[in-house]
Structure formats: C-alpha cells, structure tokens
Amino acid sequence: MTTQQLHEQILQKKSFLCVGLDPDLDKIPSHLLETEDPIFEFNKAIIDATHDLTVGYKPNTAFFEAYGIKGWISLQKTINYINENFPEIFTIADAKRGDIGNTSSMYAKAFFEDLNFDSVTVAPYMGKDSVEPFLAFENKHTIMLALTSNEGAFDFQTLTANGKELYKQVLETSKTWKNSHNLMYVVGATKAEYFAEIRKIVPDSFLLVPGIGAQGGSLSEVCKYGMNDNVGLLVNSARAIIYASKGNDFAEKAREEALSVQQEMEEILSSMFQV
Numbered sequence: 602m603t604t605q606q607l608h609e610q611i612l613q614k615k616s617f618l619c620v621g622l623d624p625d626l627d628k629i630p631s632h633l634l635e636t637e638d639p640i641f642e643f644n645k646a647i648i649d650a651t652h653d654l655t656v657g658y659k660p661n662t663a664f665f666e667a668y669g670i671k672g673w674i675s676l677q678k679t680i681n682y683i684n685e686n687f688p689e690i691f692t693i694a695d696a697k698r699g700d701i702g703n704t705s706s707m708y709a710k711a712f713f714e715d716l717n718f719d720s721v722t723v724a725p726y727m728g729k730d731s732v733e734p735f736l737a738f739e740n741k742h743t744i745m746l747a748l749t750s751n752e753g754a755f756d757f758q759t760l761t762a763n764g765k766e767l768y769k770q771v772l773e774t775s776k777t778w779k780n781s782h783n784l785m786y787v788v789g790a791t792k793a794e795y796f797a798e799i800r801k802i803v804p805d806s807f808l809l810v811p812g813i814g815a816q817g818g819s820l821s822e823v824c825k826y827g828m829n830d831n832v833g834l835l836v837n838s839a840r841a842i843i844y845a846s847k848g849n850d851f852a853e854k855a856r857e858e859a860l861s862v863q864q865e866m867e868e869i870l871s872s873m874f875q876v
C-alpha cells in the first residue's frame with residue numbers, strides 16, 4: 602500500500618485510528634476459549650466490529666509468539682483475514698525487529714513476503730545496515746522507534762550526545778538512508794510536547810502514535826502538534842478498545858469505544874481540513 606492510498610482512506614473514513622490487536626487469553630471473553638482458535642476468533646470479531654472506523658490494524662507479535670506455533674497460526678489467519686476481506690486497511694506487524702543486515706533481510710521477508718503485512722516496526726539501535734534491508738521493499742513501510750510512549754524512553758532516547766538528543770539524531774540520520782521514503786516513525790502519545798520538534802525534522806513522514814487510551818495520552822494534544830498537511834498520523838489504541846468488555850458483548854463495546862475515538866478524530870479533521 603502507498604502512503605497516498607493510506608491518506609485517501611483516512612479522508613474517506615474520517616479516521617486515522619489504528620486498532621491494536623494484542624490478544625491475551627487471560628483477558629478475552631471466556632466463551633471464546635471453547636473454540637478451536639480463541640485468538641483468531643477474538644481478533645475476527647473485533648475486526649468485523651470495527652473495520653469501517655479504523656484505517657489500520659496493528660497486531661503486536663508478542664501476543665501471538667507467547668502461544669508458540671498456535672500463536673503464529675493465529676497471527677497468519679488474522680493477517681490473511683484482513684487482507685482478504687479489507688484489503689484497503691493498512692496492516693502493521695508490531696515486532697520491533699532489527700539485526701545485522703542478512704538477519705534483518707530474513708525478518709523483512711517474514712513480515713513483508715510470507716505474512717504480507719504492509720509495515721513492520723523496527724528498532725534503530727543497530728543502525729543503518731540493520732534497517733536498510735527493510736527499506737528495500739517498495740510500497741512496504743518500516744516504522745522505526747523514535748520516541749516511545751513508555752517511561753524508559755527517558756533512559757536513552759532523550760539523552761544528549763554531540764549536542765543533540767538521541768531521538769533527534771535517529772530521525773535526522775535515518776533520512777539519509779537508502780529508500781528512506783519508506784520510513785515512518787513511532788512517537789508515543791504520552792510525549793505530545795515533543796511533537797512540534799519532531800515535525801521540524803520529519804515534516805512529511807507518517808507517525809505511528811501509540812499511547813492514547815490505556816496509557817493516558819491525549820489525542821487532541823497529539824493532533825495539535827503532530828498533524829501535517831496530509832494528516833500524517835496513525836493513532837493506535839489497543840486495550841481501551843479490545844477489552845472494553847469481557848462479556849458476550851465485547852465486540853459491540855469495542856465498536857462503541859472505536860466509534861468514540863473516530864468521532865473525536867472526525868471533529869479534529871473537519872476543523873483542520875474541512876473534510
């Protein structure tokens with residue numbers, strides 16, 4: 602998928618919501634545990650209930666890998682279900698990969714070719730040759746961690762070296778890499794006050810913004826400082842939507858939560874872009 606197609610979908614759905622699919626057998630409704638593949642059934646119900654309100658789905662692979670081979674099968678069924686039924690939706694494998702070049706090439710193949718995701722999250726710590734193998738895939742997107750939503754972001758990412766914070770160096774340096782037009786960046790919603798500075802360095806890039814909902818980030822603050830002329834934001838929420846209810850009505854309640862975020866997004870879009 603191209604970023605232009607993603608942008609068109611945002612305008613059409615009046616939404617830049619990405620629903621995080623972080624399925625946890627301890628949290629999903631108990632009646633699903635009797636099915637053959639509870640994780641897939643849970644995801645499928647959430648997808649069916651929210652696909653018209655969201656432009657992206659982000660399965661976090663940890664929540665699948667935790668269940669071994671069964672989890673990988675559930676992940677494959679989930680991505681196939683989205684690609685077959687809702688091919689317009691942008692998909693993110695949240696795997697936070699990155700390794701020496703030949704290993705990164707294999708990670709890229711796994712997520713872009715075998716599983717056919719549109720994008721994958723990557724850690725920048727190992728530098729250029731660990732990220733460029735992902736960037737080599739055209740119309741696939743590499744979403745690199747810049748300033749993360751967690752408290753530990755302050756351990757390294759905001760430290761200053763050579764007069765500049767590390768996250769700013771990550772943003773600036775990565776722009777010089779081969780095929781950097783395939784880059785997007787993760788910036789946590791809990792760090793809204795940093796968005797203006799980040800936009801000075803990457804004015805045109807899409808930013809994946811996790812941290813509204815369960816982590817307490819503010820959507821309006823993120824939009825105020827982080828939106829660009831093409832919207833340029835994908836705002837993720839997982840737990841607040843997918844675990845809105847533990848009962849038989851979980852999908853209905855997930856839709857209500859997603860709808861309330863989408864409506865807030867629609868208001869913001871109409872005030873900023875008259876859509």
Ligand SMILES: O=C(O)c1cc(=O)[nH]c(=O)n1[C@@H]1O[C@H](COP(=O)(O)O)[C@@H](O)[C@H]1O
Pocket residue numbers: 621623661695722748749750751787788789811812813814815816837838839840841
């Ligand atoms: O890369 C991510 O998606 C990510 C980066 C980050 O800085 N913070 C962050 O929370 N995430 C992921 O985004 C999701 C947030 O989930 P909720 O807090 O339940 O909405 C989880 O899958 C996290 O692993």
